Amino acid sequence: MGGLVGDIREIIFETLRSSLPKPVEITENTHIVEDLGLDSVAVMDFVMEIEDRLDISVPLDKIAEIETVGDLIAAMQNLRAGS
Amino acid sequence: MSLFTKFASLAAQYRQLEEAGANPFNVSFDSVLSPTEAMLKGRSVLLLGTNNYLGLTYDPAVIAKAVEATERYGTGTTGSRIANGSYAGHQELEQALAGYFNRKHGMVFSTGYQANLGMLSTLAGKDDHLILDADSHASIYDGARLGYAQVTRFRHNSPEDLDNRLRRLKDTPGDKVIVVEGIYSMLGDTAPLKEFAAVKRSYPDTYLVVDEAHSLGVLGENGRGLAEAAGVEADVDFVVGTFSKSLGGVGGFCVSDAEGFDILRVVTRPYMFTASLPPGVIAATLEALHQLQTRPALRRQLTENANRLYDGLAALGFTVGPEPSPVVSTVMPSPEAAFAFWARLLHGGLYTNVSLPPATPKGLALLRSSVSAAHTPAQIDHAIAMFAEAGRELGLIPAAGAKSQGEPVLATAK
Numbered sequence A: 001m002g003g004l005v006g007d008i009r010e011i012i013f014e015t016l017r018s019s020l021p022k023p024v025e026i027t028e029n030t031h032i033v034e035d036l037g038l039d040s041v042a043v044m045d046f047v048m049e050i051e052d053r054l055d056i057s058v059p060l061d062k063i064a065e066i067e068t069v070g071d072l073i074a075a076m077q078n079l080r081a082g083s
Numbered sequence B: 001m002s003l004f005t006k007f008a009s010l011a012a013q014y015r016q017l018e019e020a021g022a023n024p025f026n027v028s029f030d031s032v033l034s035p036t037e038a039m040l041k042g043r044s045v046l047l048l049g050t051n052n053y054l055g056l057t058y059d060p061a062v063i064a065k066a067v068e069a070t071e072r073y074g075t076g077t078t079g080s081r082i083a084n085g086s087y088a089g090h091q092e093l094e095q096a097l098a099g100y101f102n103r104k105h106g107m108v109f110s111t112g113y114q115a116n117l118g119m120l121s122t123l124a125g126k127d128d129h130l131i132l133d134a135d136s137h138a139s140i141y142d143g144a145r146l147g148y149a150q151v152t153r154f155r156h157n158s159p160e161d162l163d164n165r166l167r168r169l170k171d172t173p174g175d176k177v178i179v180v181e182g183i184y185s186m187l188g189d190t191a192p193l194k195e196f197a198a199v200k201r202s203y204p205d206t207y208l209v210v211d212e213a214h215s216l217g218v219l220g221e222n223g224r225g226l227a228e229a230a231g232v233e234a235d236v237d238f239v240v241g242t243f244s245k246s247l248g249g250v251g252g253f254c255v256s257d258a259e260g261f262d263i264l265r266v267v268t269r270p271y272m273f274t275a276s277l278p279p280g281v282i283a284a285t286l287e288a289l290h291q292l293q294t295r296p297a298l299r300r301q302l303t304e305n306a307n308r309l310y311d312g313l314a315a316l317g318f319t320v321g322p323e324p325s326p327v328v329s330t331v332m333p334s335p336e337a338a339f340a341f342w343a344r345l346l347h348g349g350l351y352t353n354v355s356l357p358p359a360t361p362k363g364l365a366l367l368r369s370s371v372s373a374a375h376t377p378a379q380i381d382h383a384i385a386m387f388a389e390a391g392r393e394l395g396l397i398p399a400a401g402a403k404s405q406g407e408p409v410l411a412t413a414k
C-alpha cells in the first residue's frame, strides 16, 4: 500500500504542475487558491484530471474543504482507500 | 468595512470599470423602446444581449393579458402558494405547461433560479447522488449545494465521463440524478442529449433532469427544447425552465410524468417559502406560451438571425462557439480586451454582454451576444459591421481583406 500512497502523491504533483500556466514550486503546504491563483472552477477542473487518473469521483463538498496540496493528497488517499 | 475586506481585490477591479465610465455589470437604460432598442445616456442603442429570444416582451396580446389580470386580480399575491393560497391562474399555467410538454404534472416557481434550487435540492436526498455537467449554470450548482446529496460533476458534454461516474457509483446505494442543460448560456452549445439518454438508460435508479432555460421556444419542432429536437423526451424525467427568456416574463417551472409529483409542493423550500408570481405575470406568461406554440415563424426567424450573426462573426475571424445558436459568443484574449471591446461596441450604439470566469468555462473571457426573432436582418448586419470595425480597431481580428488565421470555431471536445 505504501507504493500506492506514493503514487497518488506523485500523480497529484504531476497533474498540478502540468495544469499551471507557469512553473511554481509546489510543496504539501502550498495553498491551492492563494499560492497558485486558481479560482473555484479551475480547482474543480484540476481535480477532474486527478479523478480520471485515479478512477475515483470526488464529491464537491470534499473539494470545498481542500485548502493545501497536502489536504488534497489526504482526501484522495481516503477516497481511494474507501472505494 | 472589515466585512468586505474579503472582496477587496474584486472591489478594486469594479472601481476601475466604474472610473473608466464603462462597466458592463452596471448598465442602466434610460428607457427601453422595443425588444431590440433602448436609450442609454441619451443615445439610442441596438440591443444584442437580452435573451429575449422570441421578442415577446412588447407583444400587444401579452401586454393586454397582463393589464387585464392586474386590473382584475391586483398587483401581487402577497404570499406563498401553500400558506396564502393559489390564484386560478397559477393552476391554469401549470396545466398549460404540462399540456404543452405532454406531461402529467407541472409546477411553477417564482424564478428559473428557484426552480433549479427547488428541484435539485429536493429530488436528490441525503443518500442520493447529483451528477452535474461541469459547465452548469450557477442556479444548478446552488441547487446542488442547498440539498444534502453527494454532488459530483462530469466533463462538459461528455457522455463517456458521465458513464465513468455512474459506473463508479454502481454499487453505491441511492438514486442518481443527472443534470444537463439544453443550450449552454455561455457558448451557446447544445448537450449531446441522445448519448446522455443512452448512458442513463444503461444504469438502474438513474434520472435525467434537463434545464431548457435557453432552448425552450428555440429548439424542437414545437419549441419544446433540446429533448424534443433530439427525440429523447421519453428519457427525460424532469424538464426545468424559465419564463424570463423566450417567454419574455419572469418565473420558472418544472414538468414531469413522475408519479406522486405533487408532494413536491410541501417539501420544496424554494417553492414554499417565497411569494408566488403576481397575476399579471402569470397571465402574460400564459399568453406568451400560447404565442410560442402558435407562431412557429418566430422560431424560424430566430434561427435565421442566429445563423446570420454566427456566420458573420466567424467570417470576420472571431473565435465563436462550437455551433450556431441564439447565444453567440466571441472569445476575447483577456478580460481587459473584453471590457475594451464591449465599451467600444456600446460607444458605437451596440449593447452586448461581458462574461468572465468563473461563470465561463475554461477560464474564457467572452463577449456574449444573444439574438432575438425581433431583430431585422438589417439590424444583424449592422451589428456585424460594428463588430468588424471595433474588432479591427482593437486588433482582435485581421484587417479587412486579410485572411483570418487560426481556428475560428472553439471546439469543446477534449
Ligand SMILES: Cc1ncc(COP(=O)(O)O)c(C=O)c1O
Binding pocket: B111, B112, B113, B114, B116, B137, B139, B181, B185, B211, B213, B214, B242, B243, B244, B250, B251, B252
Ligand atoms: C441555464 C439556466 N438556468 C436557469 C436560469 C435562471 O433563470 P431565471 O432568470 O428565471 O432565474 C438561467 C438564467 O440565467 C439559465 O441560464
